[in-house]
Each structure stands twice: as C-alpha cells, then as structure tokens.
Amino acid sequence: MRKKRHLLKVDGLQLRFGGLQVLDDLSLTVDEGQIVGLIGPNGAGKTSCFNCLTGIYQPQDGRVLFDGTDVSRLPTHRRARLGMGRTWQNLGVIDSLTVTENVMLAQHQRTGYSALAGMLGLAGTWLRERELRRDAAEIIDYFGLEDIADERCGSLPYGKRKTCDMAMALATDPKMLLLDEPASGLSPEEALGLVETLRELRDRLKLTILMIEHHVPLVAEVCDYVYVLNFGKLLTEGEPDEIQRHPEVIAAYLGGAAAEPEVNETDEADDTTQVLRASQSPGEPPEWPLQPAAEGGAHGAA
Numbered sequence: 649m650r651k652k653r654h655l656l657k658v659d660g661l662q663l664r665f666g667g668l669q670v671l672d673d674l675s676l677t678v679d680e681g682q683i684v685g686l687i688g689p690n691g692a693g694k695t696s697c698f699n700c701l702t703g704i705y706q707p708q709d710g711r712v713l714f715d716g717t718d719v720s721r722l723p724t725h726r727r728a729r730l731g732m733g734r735t736w737q738n739l740g741v742i743d744s745l746t747v748t749e750n751v752m753l754a755q756h757q758r759t760g761y762s763a764l765a766g767m768l769g770l771a772g773t774w775l776r777e778r779e780l781r782r783d784a785a786e787i788i789d790y791f792g793l794e795d796i797a798d799e800r801c802g803s804l805p806y807g808k809r810k811t812c813d814m815a816m817a818l819a820t821d822p823k824m825l826l827l828d829e830p831a832s833g834l835s836p837e838e839a840l841g842l843v844e845t846l847r848e849l850r851d852r853l854k855l856t857i858l859m860i861e862h863h864v865p866l867v868a869e870v871c872d873y874v875y876v877l878n879f880g881k882l883l884t885e886g887e888p889d890e891i892q893r894h895p896e897v898i899a900a901y902l903g904g905a906a907a908e909p910e911v912n913e914t915d916e917a918d919d920t921t922q923v924l925r926a927s928q929s930p931g932e933p934p935e936w937p938l939q940p941a942a943e944g945g946a947h948g949a950a
C-alpha cells in the first residue's frame with residue numbers, strides 16, 4: 649500500500665523539441681520513503697523527464713512540486729539545494745579530479761561559496777572546508793571507496809566511477825535521489841551490491857528514490873512502485889508484479905515501440921541481467937513481462 653505524503657508531484661508535463669513531442673501530459677507522484685522506478689523503451693522520454701524535474705529542460709507546460717514547493721521555474725542549483733540529488737546516465741564525475749575532490753565539488757552546492765574559494769582557502773572557508781572533508785570521507789567510506797579516495801576518477805573502472813557519481817549525489821545532502829540507469833555497465837556482483845545500497849539509502853538514510861532503469865531484476869527487486877513511459881506518455885503504473893502482467897506494457901515492449909534493439913555491453917558478461925529492449929526480432933523470446941531472475945540472480949540478493 650502506498651504511503652500518502654508526496655515528496656514529488658509532477659502534473660501534466662508537456663515537452664516538445666520542434667515537431668517532436670517528447671513528453672505528453674506526463675503526471676506522476678513519488679511518495680516519501682519509496683523507491684520508484686521509471687521504465688520504458690529506448691527513446692520513451694525517461695531522461696527528458698529527469699531533465700524537466702531537475703531544471704535542465706524547461707517544459708512548455710506542466711508543474712513540478714517538490715516537498716510542497718512549486719519548483720517548475722527554479723534553476724537547477726536551487727532545486728538541488730531544496731534536496732533533489734541526481735546521477736547521470738553518462739556519469740557526472742570529472743575524470744581529472746580524485747574521488748574526494750569530486751565528492752567535495754558536489755558538496756559545494758550547499759556551502760554558499762564556490763569550490764574554488766574552498767580550494768584556495770579564502771577567508772571564511774577554512775573551517776567549513778575541514779568539515780566538508782570529514783563529511784566527504786564518511787560518504788566515501790559509506791560507498792566503500794576509501795581505498796581509491798585519492799585516485800583520479802579517469803583512471804578508475806566504470807563501476808567505481810558510477811559509485812562515485814552516486815556518492816556525489818549523496819554529498820549534495822538530498823531528500824530525494826534521481827538515479828539515471830544506476831546499474832548500466834555494472835558487473836553482476838556490482839549490480840547485486842546496488843540492490844543492497846538502494847535499500848540502505850531508503851531504510852537507513854530515509855531517502856526517497858526515483859530511478860530510471862533497464863535492469864529488470866533490479867527494478868522488480870527494489871522498487872515499491874513503477875511508472876511505465878511509452879512515446880512520452882504514461883502507459884501505466886503500479887507495483888512491479890502488477891506491471892509485469894500488464895497487457896499494454898507487454899505489447900509496448902514486444903511491439904517495437906521506439907527504437908532499434910539496444911546492445912548493452914553488460915549483456916554478454918551478465919547473464920543475470922535482463923535488459924528491456926525497445927523492440928525484438930520476430931521469434932526472439934520475450935524478455936518482458938518481468939520474470940523472476942534465475943536462482944543466484946539479482947533476486948537472490950534479497
């Protein structure tokens with residue numbers, strides 16, 4: 649049963665680029681303390697939705713209410729200060745900075761002075777910088793990155809850079825995390841670890857999470873509620889087990905909704921991963937509806 653307090657309420661988003669209707673009357677809510685999934689075929693408009701929520705894109709119509717405040721016209725940094733933390737599909741880390749420096753850079757969204765002023769030790773920043781460094785170390789420990797805290801992100805494997813991206817989102821002190829494909833490119837072990845991390849973020853740190861994800865077992869395992877987007881419109885919503893049986897959802901995925909099949913680097917390496925595809929070749933067995941993962945797959949992590 650869903651809790652009642654909406655942390656995020658999105659009403660009637662309309663987003664167009666020229667003649668392309670990217671989002672069409674999209675409404676959704678995310679209740680406090682829940683992990684909510686946003687899924688849909690490639691090109692359905694999921695990342696564009698995140699961009700509208702965080703102020704990167706300005707939709708032509710619609711409203712975004714966050715924690716009771718209408719943030720529809722606020723710039724990205726103001727939304728971040730109110731508690732919207734975000735990770736990026738193509739990573740938000742700066743490769744030339746170390747893990748600690750990246751996390752501290754993210755923290756400066758809430759300091760009232762720039763990261764550069766902090767690095768230069770300008771007046772009034774020194775004490776605060778010391779606090780930030782201590783907080784950054786805690787966050788880095790929390791994500792198990794302490795051994796590589798002083799390494800430049802560019803030299804790290806993809807999974808570690810992804811974890812650093814999540815650490816950066818947490819460093820902004822969010823109420824809500826918007827995660828764009830957190831499992832993409834992760835090894836099976838890392839994807840299993842992510843299940844635990846997401847639950848811990850919700851249960852221990854009391855964070856609310858809205859997550860775009862193609863990794864089906866992960867969605868089925870951790871999401872309390874799921875929205876399905878297709879061609880910019882909400883196709884359906886519900887708990888994961890309802891969604892997996894929904895005839896329109898099955899039709900959308902099997903009907904070749906929006907794009908060519910995606911080739912995901914993790915496919916070959918990860919046989920526990922079931923990647924949602926926009927379309928499939930005739931005769932190919934459907935990967936949708938969601939099926940419980942094989943024994944030892946992500947479901948085994950519960």
Ligand SMILES: Nc1ncnc2c1ncn2[C@@H]1O[C@H](COP(=O)(O)OP(=O)(O)OP(=O)(O)O)[C@@H](O)[C@H]1O
Binds near residue numbers: 670692694695
């Ligand atoms: N800045 C932009 N200018 C023009 N078109 C855009 C822009 N951003 C997104 N689009 C288009 O909007 C549509 C939805 O893209 P979006 O990236 O939101 O989909 P998605 O569901 O996140 O897809 P994927 O799962 O592949 O990441 C696509 O047709 C895309 O080309």
